[in-house]
Amino acid sequence: GQQLNQSPQSMFIQEGEDVSMNCTSSSIFNTWLWYKQDPGEGPVLLIALYKAGELTSNGRLTAQFGITRKDSFLNISASIPSDVGIYFCAGQDNAGNMLTFGGGTRLMVKP
Amino acid sequence: ETGVTQTPRHLVMGMTNKKSLKCEQHLGHNAMYWYKQSAKKPLELMFVYNFKEQTENNSVPSRFSPECPNSSHLFLHLHTLQPEDSALYLCASSLEGGANQPQHFGDGTRLSIL
Numbered sequence: 134g135q136q137l138n139q140s141p142q143s144m145f146i147q148e149g150e151d152v153s154m155n156c157t158s159s160s161i162f163n164t165w166l167w168y169k170q171d172p173g174e175g176p177v178l179l180i181a182l183y184k185a186g187e188l189t190s191n192g193r194l195t196a197q198f199g200i201t202r203k204d205s206f207l208n209i210s211a212s213i214p215s216d217v218g219i220y221f222c223a224g225q226d227n228a229g230n231m232l233t234f235g236g237g238t239r240l241m242v243k244p
Numbered sequence: 245e246t247g248v249t250q251t252p253r254h255l256v257m258g259m260t261n262k263k264s265l266k267c268e269q270h271l272g273h274n275a276m277y278w279y280k281q282s283a284k285k286p287l288e289l290m291f292v293y294n295f296k297e298q299t300e301n302n303s304v305p306s307r308f309s310p311e312c313p314n315s316s317h318l319f320l321h322l323h324t325l326q327p328e329d330s331a332l333y334l335c336a337s338s339l340e341g342g343a344n345q346p347q348h349f350g351d352g353t354r355l356s357i358l
Binding site for chain 1: 286292334351352
């Protein structure tokens with residue numbers, strides 16, 4: 134089946150630093166989604182990407198749909214303590230198959 | 245508030261018990277999903293319902309039985325579960341099943357099997 138490799142698995146950064154995480158796929162995707170999951174809650178959609186090369190921002194978050202359609206990255210600028218959580222990428226191929234999720238990036242922010 | 249409500253939030257049951265998880269969405273969506281989230285593993289899709297019809301069963305053991313009486317409600321009936329079934333069970337919905345449809349998640353039911 135499809136696999137999504139998400140990296141890094143975890144990050145421990147200082148408040149105010151910028152963060153970058155990415156996902157790579159073994160196959161071409163038509164849709165990339167980025168979610169954040171806080172402890173005790175379900176994943177919340179942050180950004181949705183539908184076109185190769187698309188760059189989309191949501192506040193301090195910016196995500197890009199890679200030109201090859203096999204990767205995507207998420208950047209967080211000027212991190213704050215409430216950015217702590219697990220960030221998941223998810224992708225969907227052009228066959229309309231269900232979403233495939235990455236293993237998540239656990240972000241920890243030191244005040 | 246995501247518009248997807250799951251109950252109960254926590255459930256502890258023995259291996260011989262029968263229980264049900266409930267999911268309700270208030271988003272006017274037509275597709276609903278059950279996922280299993282275990283520690284250190286990616287989310288695993290279990291079942292998909294699109295317009296009340298089951299369109300995906302991802303090789304889930306028969307001790308998990310889904311039910312979708314209408315587009316707003318989804319149940320997961322549990323019986324004779326195993327300890328490895330302990331996990332967070334997440335429900336999600338999207339406008340329709342298929343491509344380009346972001347899924348919106350509930351907060352999950354944390355299930356512990358004794």
